[in-house]
Amino acid sequence: MSQERYDQLLHSHQGLVNGTLRDVILPAILGKETDDMLYWIGKDLARQYPVATHEDLVVLTHQLGLGDLTLQRHDKVSQVWRLAGPIVNERIQRDKEQTSFGLECGFLAQQIEFQLGTVAEARINDRHHDSVDIMVQNDPTTDADNERSELVTFIQVATPGQKETDQKKKRPHLKKKKNTKK
Numbered sequence: 485m486s487q488e489r490y491d492q493l494l495h496s497h498q499g500l501v502n503g504t505l506r507d508v509i510l511p512a513i514l515g516k517e518t519d520d521m522l523y524w525i526g527k528d529l530a531r532q533y534p535v536a537t538h539e540d541l542v543v544l545t546h547q548l549g550l551g552d553l554t555l556q557r558h559d560k561v562s563q564v565w566r567l568a569g570p571i572v573n574e575r576i577q578r579d580k581e582q583t584s585f586g587l588e589c590g591f592l593a594q595q596i597e598f599q600l601g602t603v604a605e606a607r608i609n610d611r612h613h614d615s616v617d618i619m620v621q622n623d624p625t626t627d628a629d630n631e632r633s634e635l636v637t638f639i640q641v642a643t644p645g646q647k648e649t650d651q652k653k654k655r656p657h658l659k660k661k662k663n664t665k666k
Contacts (some may be wrong), residue, residue: 526590
């Protein structure tokens with residue numbers, strides 16, 4: 485690692501540890517397969533923290549340090565999400581076209597798949613100088629076979645300033661129905 489890279493990561497919003505893990509160690513281990521493998525790691529991350537709503541997805545994405553997420557547009561078969569903020573801006577400026585957002589794409593695809601109950605895939609739709617647009621496409625005619633019809637229990641995302649008792653009153657039992665299609 486060069487002095488310049490060290491200084492950038494040390495003073496970045498993502499920090500030296502997270503930046504080194506995400507942008508140095510994982511690419512060194514995964515090599516040419518980094519983007520594809522990060523996509524599947526992102527899907528697995530979403531399985532650990534499934535959320536029921538777009539609002540919770542926005543909050544969780546920020547809490548995980550992935551950036552600031554906003555829904556740009558949507559219809560019944562696609563959604564375009566913009567991932568921005570200081571972390572994303574720094575990653576893009578540091579590595580330009582080499583910056584992988586496979587983790588974020590996989591994470592969004594799996595979250596939308598849980599929320600809609602249909603198969604979903606995501607990809608980078610557009611790169612900007614300080615953000616990326618991620619297109620999530622779903623097939624409303626194909627039910628997702630999430631964990632072989634296992635019940636998905638959505639987590640309750642704590643929003644800034646929300647007390648735990650308020651959180652429980654708001655959404656006491658968020659669960660997704662079993663996928664009954666065989």
